[in-house]
Amino acid sequence: MNRVGWLWRNLFRRRAVEEDLGEEIESYVEMLTEEKVAAGMPREAARRAARVELGSAESVKEAVRSVSAGILLRQVWQDLRFAARTLKGQPGFVLVSVITIAMGVGINGSIFSILNSLLLRPLPMPHSGELVSMYQQLSGVDKRAYISGKYRFSLSEYERYRDSNRVFSGLAAYHPELGAVVNDDARETQVQAVSCNYFNVLQPAMELGRGFAAAECTGAGAPNVVVLSDAFWRREFGADPSILGRTIKVNRVPVTVVGVAAPGFSGTDMVEASFWAPLPMMKQLSGVMRDIDFTSNQISWLELVGRRRDGVSTGEVQANLAVIAKAIDHQEPKRSTVLTTSEATMLGAPNKRKALMGAGAVLLIAVGMVLLIACANLANLMLARAIARSKEIAMRLALGASRSRVVRQLVTEALLLAAMGGVLGAVVACWSGAALFGFVLAHLPAEAPPIHLEIHADWRVVGYALGVTVLTGVAFGLLPALRATRPDLNTLLKREGAGLTAGSQRAGRGVLVGGQVALCMVLLLASGLLVRALLRSQTVDPGFTMQNVAVLHYDLGRVGYSKAEARAFNSSLSEKLRAVPGIDGVVPALGTPLGDRHFISVFKAGSQPEQVSPYLEVAPGFFSLLNLPILRGRDFSEGDVARGAKYMILSEAMARALWPGEDPLGKVVEYGPEKAKWEVIGVARDAEVGNLGDSDRKFVYMPPDRADELMMQTVMVHYRGDYGPVSNAMIASGKGIDPALNLTVTKLEENLGPYQAISRLTAGAAGILGFAALSLAMIGLYGTVAYGVSRRTGEIGLRLALGARARDVMSMLVRQAMRPVAIGAGAGVLLCAGVSRVLAGLLFGVSPYDAVTFTAVPGLLVGIACVAAWIPARRALKVDPAVALREN
């Protein structure tokens, strides 16, 4: 029999093993007796002598048991059974603990399951473990242009990697962020431009038809084809099985449907694609970017995903691709490429991953803190139970159980509780991850693209929940177990129960309370800061007037306008709008203040260093329309625009940055790739035009570029009276020129929506966590004080009997209770001040050290703590001193 066999026998054939052992010892005694009889002893005396020589049969058996295989498992099993028996007698305690842990583990797990789906889980495709995402980081390139994300590749780079690698069975490229209009539908839907082999590489199942054929990707003259997503096919075409070969219009260009992807495939990006088109169709799909030459080797716009060949390791992939990157680098003098590859997930781009991991970590830490506070409460309860069981524990120690054995037993109890809570919590996590993500999606700003993500639990989530559960169990089980089994426990208890001095036992509770208060303080301060940010985003004054301004949006480039046609459309639209009753100002612009389209460029003055600044092209009247005063100089005039004058208006901050302490009027700025000279004709007051909460108020205003009116996609109007009729009239004005054009109207104030949405989400989440933390910490404090006071009834009675005034005793009790609170609160404030910078991006201009928050929150917390300590203390004082004294 081998080890495993013995283990099996010892664990599951217990009765046979025990009988065998019993008989063996019995036969030993009998043989010993025989021996003594043979030596001449009377049988009775011999038997007795043999027994004496053996000693306790039970202790011999125990000695054998303690060396036989599986002893640890058997002890664990014993501990578990004992723990279960003990807990059965305390259903209230079990209920509170299990619910606390279940909530903690559940919330932790659900947040983790979202992060897991985004960052860790491979794409939902066949053999997705083979799929590898590629990213590059370039340095030493000065003419490079990037389209959403610095980590992408140009077309020529893609082709180079695709053709010269020896590690991929296929390498696909795609551009995920495109909107298109299908069949003159008013709404825009999401498209991905993808390489010809996209469907061959990813191998998603097809509902109907096929992916793209090589002939469809040759560019000019090739047939225009698309593959639809299952959801789009059902929604827009009622799951029509005869869709294959049908022609639909995309941005007014006829295209043929060649396939429908199977359900569940929505592309390789979080943004759900409605259909896929080959890369050469980029021109038709690109809308505002239609003038960009996507074949240029200086434009990064493609994301790459490859499928590893059988038996090729990730190291080989990295090495082979690095060789190709080196070869590409050699074509440009100073260029160097850093290539990264990773298993393909829903969110791959390193910048996005980093941002989300940061946010996720902050959230997990915050939730973990709440869980810790809850653990401290449970530890308190456990400690109280352990004290109540001190006789039992002392007895076991006295009977020879080692301290570690007793600690193990007590921790087993905690772990059993944690496991019950953890299982429940894992169930909560599986269910609430998807619900939580749905909630977040529902509260995103309306303009956000449709996001598709399957949240479901897998082994990673279960493993995480398990880990959290075990940590929880150890966290709230170990400290009480160590304290309860302290060698001097008995004497300590005796002294403390009767004496007047505060025991060191209270110090242990003080640490728990202080820790709770510190964590609670951090969370409350964070939520205080976020709530302040929310208030600010609701009542913000960006430095210009947003009321009574409506914005008309449209995209001429996408629907095939030429530049000349666009210019004609724009000027006749402005004329029509001016004629609408109730409209008293019309300003075409490249984008809107605080809008979602951002334009950033480099500006240079003389020998000064270059300044990077956001800019907008705005027609004359922009500043008066928004009540944004021009402090020096003047606004653009219609004449300036018509002449194509190279004039600029700067914000104060930009003027200061370019010419510190000098008068900027009449000075010259170099701008644009051709380094044209632009003259400064005005300085506008600083305002938050680019981004809400930016401390940097640099901004540049330029007149509309007459040469390219395709970019002009918004017209701002100032109106009086009701918004409804004005907005209808605005749409009608546009439709009057081009009935098929897709136009929308929004209020300028709606630009605050995304900021408010983020604030509402973060402040809401932080508020809930902060409230949970506060409640838990105060319950903990209340419990600690109540328990402490109840143990000191005798002492209090004695003090009162000796003539102490109730008020003094009360203040002593509260003071003692508040000492750990004060220490914890101070630590919490310091801790939060140390880490609050991580929130800076969410605060929209509220300082991470905001004085209001940092005084109000600690005040509030300490105030509530005083009440939580005062209530149980008051109750203790109501006890009749005589009764209190007799109790001891």
Next chain:
Amino acid sequence: MGRQQRSNLLQGTLDLLILKALALGELHGLGISRRVEQMTRGTFAVKPGSLFPALHRMEEAGWLSSRWGESENNRKAKFYELTKAGKAQLGAEKSEWDRISVAIQCALES
């Protein structure tokens, strides 16, 4: 008590003695105890409190095998016997012991 302490001290010695006791053939618990006493001329008396745990430990380690049989006076008794691994172990422990005893001898005589 004194002997017990010494046998604790010489944990490895107990194994060696039991293995050696069984080298000549199978024995039951009491038999092993008596054989050890006889071999060590009464210096070591192995008490049941250390004998049985050692036997079970060594059996689980695969050095011994056991069977129920009849004792010399027709009592039911559990007999232990060296396995192949046990014989190898005896050899190994013996040479280890030789090495140590020579070393200690040297140390004491120096």
